[in-house]
Amino acid sequence: MGYAYIFGTIFFTVYGQLILKWKIDQYGGLPELWKDKFIFLLQLLLNPFILSGFLSAFVASIFWMAAMTKFDISYAYPFMSLSFVLVFLLSVVMFGEPISMKKVMGVSFIVIGIIVMR
Numbered sequence: 001m002g003y004a005y006i007f008g009t010i011f012f013t014v015y016g017q018l019i020l021k022w023k024i025d026q027y028g029g030l031p032e033l034w035k036d037k038f039i040f041l042l043q044l045l046l047n048p049f050i051l052s053g054f055l056s057a058f059v060a061s062i063f064w065m066a067a068m069t070k071f072d073i074s075y076a077y078p079f080m081s082l083s084f085v086l087v088f089l090l091s092v093v094m095f096g097e098p099i100s101m102k103k104v105m106g107v108s109f110i111v112i113g114i115i116v117m118r
Contacts, residue, residue: 002070006079008063013083016056018090023049025095078117081110 024044031040044050067076085107091097 002067002076005063005067005070006076009060009067010080010083010086012056012060012063013080014086014090016053016060017083017087018094019049019053019056021091021095023047023053075117078114081114084110 027040027044031037070076088103088107092099
Protein backbone atom coordinates (compact mmCIF):
# COMPACT_ATOMS: atom_id res chain seq x y z
CA MET A 1 0.00 0.00 0.00
CA GLY A 2 2.95 2.32 0.60
CA TYR A 3 3.72 2.56 -3.11
CA ALA A 4 0.11 3.53 -3.77
CA TYR A 5 0.63 6.47 -1.42
CA ILE A 6 3.75 7.52 -3.33
CA PHE A 7 1.89 7.12 -6.63
CA GLY A 8 -0.98 9.24 -5.25
CA THR A 9 1.46 11.95 -4.22
CA ILE A 10 3.03 12.00 -7.68
CA PHE A 11 -0.32 11.85 -9.50
CA PHE A 12 -1.88 14.75 -7.60
CA THR A 13 1.31 16.83 -7.79
CA VAL A 14 1.51 16.40 -11.56
CA TYR A 15 -2.22 17.05 -12.02
CA GLY A 16 -1.97 20.27 -10.02
CA GLN A 17 0.99 21.59 -12.00
CA LEU A 18 -0.52 20.77 -15.38
CA ILE A 19 -3.95 22.16 -14.60
CA LEU A 20 -2.42 25.41 -13.32
CA LYS A 21 -0.32 25.78 -16.46
CA TRP A 22 -3.29 25.02 -18.72
CA LYS A 23 -5.61 27.56 -17.15
CA ILE A 24 -3.00 30.28 -16.60
CA ASP A 25 -2.01 30.03 -20.28
CA GLN A 26 -5.65 30.67 -21.19
CA TYR A 27 -5.70 33.87 -19.14
CA GLY A 28 -2.51 35.24 -20.67
CA GLY A 29 0.35 37.20 -19.14
CA LEU A 30 0.41 39.04 -15.86
CA PRO A 31 -0.58 42.70 -16.34
CA GLU A 32 1.84 45.53 -15.53
CA LEU A 33 -0.24 47.63 -13.13
CA TRP A 34 -0.62 46.46 -9.52
CA LYS A 35 -4.38 46.93 -9.57
CA ASP A 36 -4.67 44.85 -12.75
CA LYS A 37 -2.35 42.21 -11.29
CA PHE A 38 -4.59 41.91 -8.24
CA ILE A 39 -7.74 41.53 -10.37
CA PHE A 40 -5.98 39.06 -12.67
CA LEU A 41 -4.81 36.90 -9.76
CA LEU A 42 -8.21 37.10 -8.07
CA GLN A 43 -9.85 35.85 -11.27
CA LEU A 44 -7.38 32.98 -11.37
CA LEU A 45 -8.05 32.11 -7.73
CA LEU A 46 -11.79 31.98 -8.36
CA ASN A 47 -11.46 29.66 -11.36
CA PRO A 48 -12.73 26.16 -10.43
CA PHE A 49 -9.89 24.47 -12.33
CA ILE A 50 -7.28 26.55 -10.50
CA LEU A 51 -8.97 25.70 -7.23
CA SER A 52 -8.80 22.02 -8.17
CA GLY A 53 -5.06 22.46 -8.71
CA PHE A 54 -4.67 23.83 -5.20
CA LEU A 55 -6.88 21.10 -3.80
CA SER A 56 -4.74 18.60 -5.66
CA ALA A 57 -1.64 19.91 -3.88
CA PHE A 58 -3.41 19.45 -0.56
CA VAL A 59 -4.44 15.89 -1.45
CA ALA A 60 -0.88 15.16 -2.57
CA SER A 61 0.29 16.27 0.87
CA ILE A 62 -2.10 13.86 2.54
CA PHE A 63 -0.82 11.01 0.37
CA TRP A 64 2.74 12.03 1.21
CA MET A 65 2.01 11.93 4.93
CA ALA A 66 0.61 8.42 4.49
CA ALA A 67 3.71 7.41 2.50
CA MET A 68 5.92 8.66 5.33
CA THR A 69 4.27 6.13 7.65
CA LYS A 70 5.45 3.31 5.35
CA PHE A 71 8.93 4.36 4.19
CA ASP A 72 12.03 6.22 5.28
CA ILE A 73 12.10 9.63 3.63
CA SER A 74 15.52 8.84 2.13
CA TYR A 75 13.89 5.96 0.26
CA ALA A 76 10.57 7.59 -0.71
CA TYR A 77 11.70 11.09 -1.65
CA PRO A 78 13.64 10.17 -4.81
CA PHE A 79 10.38 8.83 -6.26
CA MET A 80 9.06 12.38 -6.12
CA SER A 81 11.48 13.16 -8.94
CA LEU A 82 9.16 11.19 -11.20
CA SER A 83 6.85 14.19 -11.07
CA PHE A 84 9.50 16.15 -13.02
CA VAL A 85 9.66 13.40 -15.62
CA LEU A 86 5.88 13.19 -15.98
CA VAL A 87 5.41 16.96 -16.13
CA PHE A 88 8.09 17.15 -18.84
CA LEU A 89 6.52 14.39 -20.93
CA LEU A 90 2.95 15.62 -20.50
CA SER A 91 3.89 19.25 -21.17
CA VAL A 92 5.28 18.15 -24.52
CA VAL A 93 2.05 16.32 -25.35
CA MET A 94 -0.46 18.76 -23.87
CA PHE A 95 1.18 22.13 -24.50
CA GLY A 96 3.50 21.38 -27.39
CA GLU A 97 6.52 22.46 -25.38
CA PRO A 98 9.83 21.89 -27.16
CA ILE A 99 12.06 18.90 -26.55
CA SER A 100 15.78 19.54 -26.44
CA MET A 101 18.75 17.26 -25.94
CA LYS A 102 19.49 19.02 -22.63
CA LYS A 103 15.98 18.30 -21.36
CA VAL A 104 16.14 14.66 -22.45
CA MET A 105 19.53 14.27 -20.78
CA GLY A 106 18.24 15.90 -17.60
CA VAL A 107 15.20 13.64 -17.45
CA SER A 108 17.43 10.64 -18.15
CA PHE A 109 19.68 11.57 -15.23
CA ILE A 110 16.64 11.85 -12.97
CA VAL A 111 15.46 8.36 -13.95
CA ILE A 112 18.98 6.94 -13.51
CA GLY A 113 19.19 8.63 -10.11
CA ILE A 114 15.91 7.04 -9.02
CA ILE A 115 17.16 3.62 -10.10
CA VAL A 116 20.48 4.10 -8.29
CA MET A 117 18.77 5.32 -5.09
CA ARG A 118 16.44 2.34 -4.94
